[in-house]
Amino acid sequence: MLVVEKMNTFYGDAHVLFDVSLEIREGEVVALLGRNGAGKTTTIRSIMGLTPPRTGRVIFKGENIATLPPYVIANRGVGFVPDNRRIFPTLTVRQNLELARKQGDGGKNGWTLEGIYEHFPALKEIEDRKGEVLSGGEQQMLTIARTLMGNPDLVLLDEPTEGLAPIMVMEVMKIIKELKEKGETILLVEQNSTLALGISQRAYILENGHVVYSGPAEDLIRNDEVKQKYLGI
């Protein structure tokens, strides 16, 4: 579904991603691991067109989207869940969700507002509250739900458990698992590699902007040497 070929990305003059190549197949959950500053978030931003790659190709559903503006990429079916939630603080929960709705139905799961509320009953209860007053867990749930409202074919999930209480971490992981079961295609960026590997089929490791490892998740779980070297565990 998504093929990233030799992507090079810069921040100003600084070269951040070096020939990054990835592949995600339909219905797969792929983990993207690595230390802080390894380039995980930049990879996601580059795919999304927020920090467009200078060279390389991003093939989504057979078309190169590397040079398209982010809103076109989003409308082609890529969903983005940012790492620091980025709820719109002045809008209510409901407005946050409705905002993300797209024209046409698209997407195989056909998420609607009702469907979202059914799936995230907690959000229904707080639908008239403004984004700025939500707790961290509520915000995280909302940001995932908001992306689902766009009925994406591919979800880019950036550090969904960051800064959450353990109980919320479990909650969020449960949601991701459910999404996986519903057949969503997911690229999951996580600090917590144990958690991420637990639900992924395959994994990539980034180190200083280079892909240094790729392979099935089960292999990586057993490969202590690689984990020690690149993930510090």
Next chain:
Amino acid sequence: MEKKGSTRISRRTFVKGAAAGVALLGSGAPPVIRRALAADPIYIGVVSPASGNYADHGMMERLGMQMAAEEFKDKGVLGRPVKLVVEDDETDPQVAARKARRLVEVEKIKYLIGGVSSSVAVSVGEVAQRYGALYIASNQNSDTLTAQYARRCVFMVPPDMAMALRTQAPYLLEKVGKRWYFFTHDYEWGWSGTKWARIILQKAGGTDLGESKIPLNTRDFSAFLLKARAAKPDALVITVGGVDLAALMEQMHEFGTYKETTLVMTLINLEDLWAVGPGKMEGIYWMEWYHEIEAPGVKEFVARYKKRWPGAPIPVPTANTLNGYIGVRELLRAVDRAGKDDVTAVIKALEGHTVRDSLKHDPIFIREWDHKFVWASYVVRSKKPDQMKDRADFAEVVRWAPGKDTVRTREENPVNLGPYPGQ
């Protein structure tokens, strides 16, 4: 009510024509005479607003200046052709000074004319004095140009505010009443209007109901109008000009102020009335000049204007036009009288001179000790829209006073002009 659609289309072509005319005078003369005029031209530098608050006034004065210059097209002055060089002062004294310096310093021009706002006149006068050039302030009315800012190299064409009020105030006391309220534009010119009015009012034992000082660039006058209304004056004596006046008149109309009290403008220009349009203000104005007065030569002058500037934004000459015309004409005549192209000689030729064809009811006398042009001015009463015979026919003249009766005397305004340039 507004019928400007047709004039506006022709306006741009008109402006173009006017600009071309200014650039090169004398070129249309017959070949023989042109050979005679082959000498260096006499240049006059015009520093006049083409942008800024008084742009419309500037346009009107330039039309008059050019008419005067064209009178010398055939014979020239001292056998030399006449050229006007026009610079935009942007209604900004600093820019005006820069332009004036440029004219004097680079173009070596000896004669300057123009200046609608008093600050511009002061700054250009300053340049003229420093460089030993001659400056004719064509259209500013503040008293100070012939008092604290009086200079040997500066002449002032229009009547000043002392003359305005000494012409108008007696009429008001006689016909309107003795309870006055004042609107004063809060700067030099505004103060002098109210000052002279108050002096006359006090002498006549009238009641001074107070004053609102109106800051420059006021857009909303409603507060002042309400305050004035509360005082219930017989006459609301207004010395407000420029940008702000149109808005003031508009709002007086809106608040119906003219129904409750008589509005008195200590100075109004036809340009301002034209901008506001007929029927917006009823009252008594002082005007320097009016194109309908029955003085010798006025009809001919108006006809000439209409012929020369068929597409002009205002179809009749205004006081600004007249002053521009008189300024350039008298300057050139003075050069001719002096017999040489020399500033001191021309100043001397202007000083003490009397001009018979003034287009007003009395001749102009150019006083040698303060360089003031002493001539008449007029009190007019507005016409109702249905009485107007055309759109420019705003008023009827109700009184005039000769300049010599209203101008300040030497005792009132002792000034010393200093030495002649180069002495």
Next chain:
Amino acid sequence: MAILMTEGLTKNFGGLRAVDSLTLGIEEGKLTSVIGPNGAGKTTLFNLITGMIRPDAGRALFHGEDITHLPIHQIVRRGISRSFQILNLFNELTLFENVWLGVQAQQGHGRELLSPADALGSVEAETHRIIKEFGLAGKEEVPVKLLSYGDRRILEITISLTAKPSLLLLDEPTSGLVSEDRKRISEFLKKLSTRLTLLVVEHAMDVVLSISDHIVVMHQGRLLAQGTSEEIRANPRVQEAYLGGQYRLA
């Protein structure tokens, strides 16, 4: 004796309590590490201590003096310096100039308006000395934005040392570095800890466990546990609560 004490330090961001009544003592001469998941409040703690933001409650004492409301430069002059997780350098200036500015600040020449900056011999000499000490010699004239990431990481620490602090706060000094560089930094930190007190936020557990005299574990703005490497490794609360049973400490 604690060189730095925080007493009930609290900071809220909107509805989020980033640092929650944190009371902590940092021992003089030791290397203390602060660990905890992203969002635990570590960087906020650094910002509070160094005067970048003001706490909503509580205070920080340095050598017994309340520094809570001092401006940044005053705190720096009292001997607290820091590095940043996200590189915070003068990017358009050269490496030399970056260090030079720090040395000049320390020597107090900044108020001289009319003397040529190039003539400050002592600043220049000290700058060269420091650049050499940190193994950056030869790159003096390179604009910082063109340096390699590793060099910039090292410069980030170098420049914070020019203030000659007695307490140095390092926010993820090895963030984004490759293994060799990380080793270089850990050794360097170890050496450094013999000269001054260090407070380090770090994610790389290998670094943390090998260099720390003392480890502080934060979670959700609170102090979860503290102790030596061994104690933390053995602490069931840390294992249970912070690591949620799913993390595994090496």
Next chain:
Amino acid sequence: MGRGNAWRKRLANPMWAVFLMFALFPYIPYIGRYISLGTEVVIWSLFALGFNILLGYTGLPSFGHGAFFGIGAYAAGIYFLRVSKGLWGPLFMSALIAGIAAALIGFLVAKKRGIYFALITIAVSQVFYFIAFRWDDLTGGETGLSGIDRMDLGIPGLLRIDLSPPLTYYYFVLAIFILCTLLIWRIVHSPFGRVLQAMRENELRASYLGYHTAAYKWAAFVVSGLFSGLAGGLYTLLINSAFAFVLDWTQSGNVVMMTLLGGGTVNFFGPVLGAAIFIVSRDLLSAYWESWMLLYGLIFVVVILFIPSGILGLIGGRKQTVLR
């Protein structure tokens, strides 16, 4: 010496060429006749150089610097007319009073940065504009002050130079300009000047090195105000008058534009080039086309869109850092 020359390389020194060009200006055919335009260019160059201490070196976009120029202009005029007729007195006062005003305003803005800094400086300069218009007893209101003579330069009994001819005044202004330029050059290359550049690059880091950044910004503001005020004083003596119009916010915009146009963010002499182009082109344009403002405004647009680092930046300077 050796290492610090990075700073120097960045500003390859065309100073002597600039001085020489100005010195020879009156002898250039045709435009050399226009001495007072030349004088104006020199004065505005000084103003822009002073301003650039803030914009180019400290990275603070003051959008109200016309206020200091105007305050200097009035200070010179008022001192001359009210206190004492002299040459140095008014000039000294113009720098001093503008410096004091800058010290007061600097107090308000020293902790601000970026656009926010611009906003407050615009607002404050407007207050001075209105004061100049309203306080007629002091400032002459709308009519301004005039009759401010240029007194002779000299030591009593020894030397007298009459400054009233435009040419002698031109060289007098040029002499002051050269002195001030050397001084400003010195300041931006002093330890202090480097702290300013450090703050421009990264204010937070500068304060973590132990610099009291607010105090440095304040000082930069005051120094910049002093030179701007002196330029205003020289201007008053040039036009022998002072008007409230100099305090208008469009004037403040003009000095920003001059500085950017020439390349003040990349080169010490950018402001000088900018001032020269700005003033001369304005003079020429307005002499030949009534609607010159149209072209003038569009030049702004073109400069911002296509050569934001100014002309010297285009020719090849360090990538500009202030504006992006």
Next chain:
Amino acid sequence: MTEFLSFLMNGVVLGLIFAVVALGFTLILGVMQVINFTHGILFALGAYFAFSMQKHVGFWLALILAPLLVGVVGWLLERLVIHRTYGGNPLFGLLLTFGLAMALEEVIRMVWGKAGYSVAAPRFAAGSLDLGFMIYSKYRLLLAALAILIILLVWLFLEKTPYGAIIKAGASDAEMVMALGKNLPRMRTFVFAIGSVLAGVAGVIAAPIWSVRPTIGTAILMPAFVIVVLGGIGSFWGSVLAGLIVGVSTSVSVMFWAQISDIIPYVIMTAVLLFRPRGLMGEKSVLEV
């Protein structure tokens, strides 16, 4: 007392016009972070368009058409040049629009001439009305009603429509809006056009009382600017409140000390900024670096 009431009333009317202008200004500033110096010119264009149209189409139609035309001008400006400054240093936008404003003012002079014109108030609203406690201009009452209506419409638009939600979201996190599939460039153009329409409509309704001149744009710009900063960037009710404060303080100070009436807004603004840098109701200050 009656006198004071009339001054207050005037201040309110003045403040409402200011508020409409400032709302457009703050919308553009809040969403695009551009300090739009052309806003005054857009106001002036509204007045001039209305002046040219009213003779042919009457007051009400001009009230609709003129602002729309201004919106088109704003749309063009944004598409052609202003959008290029987004995301860069805000100073660029400021200087660019500064130059554009200069050029456009000259265009007004070239098209409509240098002189001013008066604009007639609609006949049904001419003259004054006896309110019992005071006599007041009918047109001003109409103007106040229109201004309030416009303010409410803008509020409803921002609060109750999906477009409003997108605009508000875009003001707080433009990138995220884009990542959710919204065409941000188009939305920004749209917001610029809406801001222009607001400036234009304020120009239309203010024209009959201020008359039109090429310089009215410059004259309205500084008050708008003060109001936006005073009220807090991007704050809807902040702008309305600050508009009223500026209007009322200007008007009422005339009663006591007319000379300072135009300094007062700046003094209030400076004082507020000293103690509350984000303005009266600013939630987040986009201007603080």
